[in-house]
Amino acid sequence: MQKYNENTKKRFVLLQSAMKGGSRVRIRSWQVGVGLASMFLGMLLVFQLRTETSIKQNLPTKNVNSLAALINKLEADRVRLEEEVTRLRRYLRGYDSDEEVQSLRMASGIYPLKGEGIQVTLADTSRELFPYEDPNLYIVHYDHLELLVNELWAAGAEAISINGERVVTQTGLSCAGTTILVDTKRIAPPYIIKAIGDKSTLKAALTMPGGYIQTQILPYELGLTIEEKFQLYIPPYSGSLVFEYASVVSEEELEAALLEEEKVRLEATGDSRFSTEGSRLPFGMKGGEGK
Amino acid sequence: MIIIPLLGAACGVILALHLPYQIPITYAKYSALAILATLDAIFGGLRAQVEGEFIISKFVGSFFVNAGLAALLAYIGDLLGVDIYLGAVVAFSIRIFRNLSLLRELIFNKFHYRR
Secondary structure, three states: OHHHHHHHHHHHHHHHHHHOOOOOOOOOHHHHHHHHHHHHHHHHHHHHHHHHHHHHHHOOOOHHHHHHHHHHHHHHHHHHHHHHHHHHHHHHHOOOOOHHHHHHHHHHOOOOEEEEEEEEEEEOOOOOOOOOOOHHHHOOOHHHHHHHHHHHHHOOOOEEEEOOEEEOOOOOEEEEOOEEEEOOEEEOOOEEEEEEOOHHHHHHHHHOOOOHHHHHHHHHOOEEEEEEEEEEEEOOOOOOOOOOOOOOOOHHHHHHHHHHHHHHHHHHHOOHHHHOOOOOOOOOOOOOOOO | OOHHHHHHHHHHHHHHHHOOOOOOHHHHHHHHHHHHHHHHHHHHHHHHHHHOOOOHHHHHHHHHHHHHHHHHHHHHHHHHOOOOHHHHHHHHHHHHHHHHHHHHHHHHHHHHHHO
């Protein structure tokens, strides 16, 4: 208590002298310690606050619901518009019965088609996975579909659809998070690929030993069935067929343009021996020699 | 006496506003602990000073040991997937409140008995 009184008195005197602007203010260790700690605290608070505000700015969690509502609305709109497109195309069909137009329309995918072919069903593995197995390998990815479709085209398929979406020349498959997109349509497993064509040829192409299915699908135990069908129905393409950037050129214009390109390329390469091969050969290899 | 921490904090805030640093999100947990540890040290130091037994080495030592232990707990918690750092947060909070109440008591006594 004695010490405490002494201390307070001393401090009080010091404080008074400091208030009067006295020159004899001794800086004490506690003042340094606590002062520095407080300064540190102030700095930390500012830094932390900055982090928190930047988190709030970067993750607008409030908007999630409104975005979801917007997506739903837009999807409903799209379904409505697609129905309209289908209706109008059906209406249009009455106007031309020319054979060439007919086959071009079949090729472009705007007619629903039927015919014999095969139906491939692909699904994620149904087996319980062991802990050491990578689940990523046992689910269907968009490239599975892409490559299967490719195999089918290569085997002479005439029309293909995936889960009711017609695959046309401009169709792209992509991966968006946990779903697969065909053009802009989201599809979910099981993935059913229908292909019109010679059914035994198509099936043989898929099940070929050492082929894509045997090497890339069966080892991962994905659920796969291939059925031969006498009658398959393939729906029309529902997307847009508007060309915004491309325009038609005449044969002569194309010839001239290609010739010009060839000339520029020859000048750039400088060596006619390489350029006449039509493809670039790796360094050190000469066209037409070897083998 | 109360002016020192306020002054220090003001200095720190002004200084920090002029510095471009920002704590990465992954370390936000640690800096929160550091804030608590500094608050604890400030109140502890003030109390010790009022009690007349402030020793700078003890002050610095306890600050670093406490902060280090808290950081270690947070790190282990991260490794184990359990929020052990909450334990450190609770412990610091309790200490802060205890120091604050002791400080209040001491200051109250001081002014009360002087009259």
